[in-house]
Amino acid sequence: MGGMTKFSRPSVSTRRAIARLALAGSTLGALASFGCGGDDGANQSTGTNYALASVVIDPDGNRTTYVQTIESLDAGPFDNGSAIELPGNGVVMTHGKDIFVGMAEEPTWVRYTAGETGIAETGRLSLLNTGATYIDYGYAIVDDTTAISVISAVPSVVVWNPQTMEIKGEIPLPHLVREGYELEVWTTAEHDGLVYIPGRWADWTGGKIFPGVSMTIVDPKTMTVVAHAEDDRCASGGRPVFDAAGNAYVMGDGRTYSIQMFANASGGTAPDNCLLRIKKGATDFDPNYFYTLPSLTGGLQSITELDTAADGTGIAFAKMFYPDKLPADVKPVDFAFWDMPAHKTWRLHLTEPPTAEEVEGAPFSTIGFKAAAVDGRLFSPEAGSPSTSDVYEIDPAANTATLRFQMDGYFYGIYKLE
Numbered sequence: 001m002g003g004m005t006k007f008s009r010p011s012v013s014t015r016r017a018i019a020r021l022a023l024a025g026s027t028l029g030a031l032a033s034f035g036c037g038g039d040d041g042a043n044q045s046t047g048t049n050y051a052l053a054s055v056v057i058d059p060d061g062n063r064t065t066y067v068q069t070i071e072s073l074d075a076g077p078f079d080n081g082s083a084i085e086l087p088g089n090g091v092v093m094t095h096g097k098d099i100f101v102g103m104a105e106e107p108t109w110v111r112y113t114a115g116e117t118g119i120a121e122t123g124r125l126s127l128l129n130t131g132a133t134y135i136d137y138g139y140a141i142v143d144d145t146t147a148i149s150v151i152s153a154v155p156s157v158v159v160w161n162p163q164t165m166e167i168k169g170e171i172p173l174p175h176l177v178r179e180g181y182e183l184e185v186w187t188t189a190e191h192d193g194l195v196y197i198p199g200r201w202a203d204w205t206g207g208k209i210f211p212g213v214s215m216t217i218v219d220p221k222t223m224t225v226v227a228h229a230e231d232d233r234c235a236s237g238g239r240p241v242f243d244a245a246g247n248a249y250v251m252g253d254g255r256t257y258s259i260q261m262f263a264n265a266s267g268g269t270a271p272d273n274c275l276l277r278i279k280k281g282a283t284d285f286d287p288n289y290f291y292t293l294p295s296l297t298g299g300l301q302s303i304t305e306l307d308t309a310a311d312g313t314g315i316a317f318a319k320m321f322y323p324d325k326l327p328a329d330v331k332p333v334d335f336a337f338w339d340m341p342a343h344k345t346w347r348l349h350l351t352e353p354p355t356a357e358e359v360e361g362a363p364f365s366t367i368g369f370k371a372a373a374v375d376g377r378l379f380s381p382e383a384g385s386p387s388t389s390d391v392y393e394i395d396p397a398a399n400t401a402t403l404r405f406q407m408d409g410y411f412y413g414i415y416k417l418e
């Protein structure tokens with residue numbers, strides 16, 4: 001695979017490092033407090049029912065994260081005139097009326113609390129002494145006094161208290177180190193007090209995706225690793241989605257079709273993306289549960305990991321890749337095809353056997369940031385321009401997608417503030 005530099009897409013940590021250098025000297029003092037939904041934003045209303053996040057990418061590739069609160073999803077279109085501004089790709093999670101923002105420029109969680117007059121900073125937690133240099137993408141809130149943050153560079157899980165903003169302990173994850181690959185721990189999920197950590201490995205310079213699925217399950221209360229499940233029937237699994245019985249379903253997505261892309265470019269072969277299952281109480285993948293995505297979709301491969309509007313329903317969503325929708329001069333052999341509207345959202349019933357079908361009303365779209373679940377609906381960035389997002393509301397029961405609002409920047413999540 002000579003000439004692999006044409007495939008090179010900087011990994012998450014590399015992109016963060018570039019952003020840190022480009023934005024060196026930025027300060028966080030202006031983030032201490034800010035109004036929400038004020039008159040500076042067109043068509044925006046004052047209120048704290050939801051937190052809305054976006055990412056804006058400038059012509060030089062520098063990224064800025066914006067977070068604001070809104071009263072209603074019907075108050076759009078939303079701009080960033082009254083939003084908090086964070087350099088780089090920050091991460092966001094909420095609990096009650098608290099909004100936790102993980103910094104891309106330093107390993108700090110900042111807590112903001114939404115009130116009637118706006119949002120104020122109410123706490124900070126630095127992970128500098130744990131070996132972190134930024135807040136990574138693996139994170140979750142387990143309960144009122146327990147949250148976790150995964151540090152892929154170490155790797156380990158930092159358990160902390162979101163009320164006191166203090167570290168409670170660390171859980172080492174040495175089994176997630178793979179020579180020659182960089183670890184990614186995206187879309188870590190909590191379920192019934194346990195935390196599920198997908199392990200994904202990539203060598204972007206060498207054009208390699210590790211050909212296996214990994215899921216580490218930890219108990220943050222006892223500070224232990226409960227299980228580490230591995231499977232080589234497909235590659236690079238993402239977040240788990242649960243059914244009513246408590247079974248966890250994981251889809252090997254090839255790291256957003258990257259393992260297939262590299263195979264296309266080299267003339268090699270790659271495994272089909274597939275659905276796997278960990279039965280409730282089990283510590284490994286079920287050897288009797290294996291379904292390839294092409295067998296469910298009439299030949300289409302998935303290109304995103306699973307999303308769900310509500311865990312426990314056994315209903316998931318993922319985008320499928322339609323190669324025939326690519327322009328004639330674009331082939332799925334480098335990352336240019338991610339930016340083409342050649343992907344569409346499908347609904348999957350995680351049963352035995354599973355079923356899959358297109359979501360009615362979902363347009364063909366590019367590969368952007370993830371969807372977000374609110375109020376039993378899934379909100380997905382399905383279309384838009386480089387500077388705006390068209391966010392669609394997906395009804396799991398009706399299997400329909402409807403344009404709900406438009407916003408500035410790339411949709412980066414919406415969160416209910418209780």
